[in-house]
Amino acid sequence: MILTDFDYVRPVGLEEALTLLSGSRGARVLAGGQSLLPGLRTGETVFDGEDAPLLVDVRHLEELRGVERTPDGLRIGALTTLAELAAHPLVLAEAPELAAAARANGDPQVRNLGTAGGNLAVAGRATDLPVAAIAADGLVELAGPGGRSTVTAEDLATTGVPAKAVITALLVPAAGRAAAFEKTADRATRYPVCAAAVRITPGGPRIAVTGATARALRLRGVEDRLRGGPYTTEAVLAAFRAEPRELFVPGRGTSAEYLGHLAGVLTARALQRADQALA
The missing domain is CATH 3.30.43 (Uridine Diphospho-n-acetylenolpyruvylglucosamine Reductase; domain 2)
Structure with missing residues (x-):
């Protein structure tokens, strides 16, 4: 009802x-x-x-569907379902953190109905795709009264979709296999208690977390401390311990200290998987 x-x-x-x-x-x-x-x-x-x-x-608008390769990476239509995103060969090969985040989202019914654009549009709530898009250095393509524009996935997680605008696509550079996503889910809702997404680039790692923080957030301080490696669990946890404790927001019976530690553990797992894919 x-x-x-x-x-x-x-x-x-x-x-x-x-x-x-x-x-x-x-x-x-x-x-x-x-x-x-x-x-x-x-x-x-x-x-x-x-x-x-x-x-x-807008569910029937084919112009907002599909995944295609571009000179800069991938263009993912906003109406591409999470199930399609999780299984698409191009996404699996070139943006595996996005495929894993889509696969971790909800249950099969949610993934078959939920869309990439809809997941990105939910600012202020911990969902899986935004954190992966931030780690991927993604751009979100918008259409609105003023025409077409793009905004970083990181900025969108802060501001939300502008009034009267529609997300049309997610644009991400290709990463090969050097990317990963890890999540601890709330058993009742499947929303992340904490999720971490990473990409290892020539300039160093890109690291983003959600659930443990007030919003999906890129952790530049952790990136700087881990630049050049190693990505051992001990090194990653030490990098997280150096972050301000107020960065991690307690909730659902968890403390900030626990969430900071959990974020470090998940990030270490993701970095080690991404690093192994480069070997």
């Missing part, structure tokens, strides 16, 4: 969808619906403005 009254429209193309979003202050994009629909059922989803809530259904 859905407790919120709303209007529904199914635009024929992206431009019509953007026009509809711009014309109603109470409009929301409906893609996979794995975050929006539960909020409508419980009444937790709040619509902006005084207009009647309007769901703009």
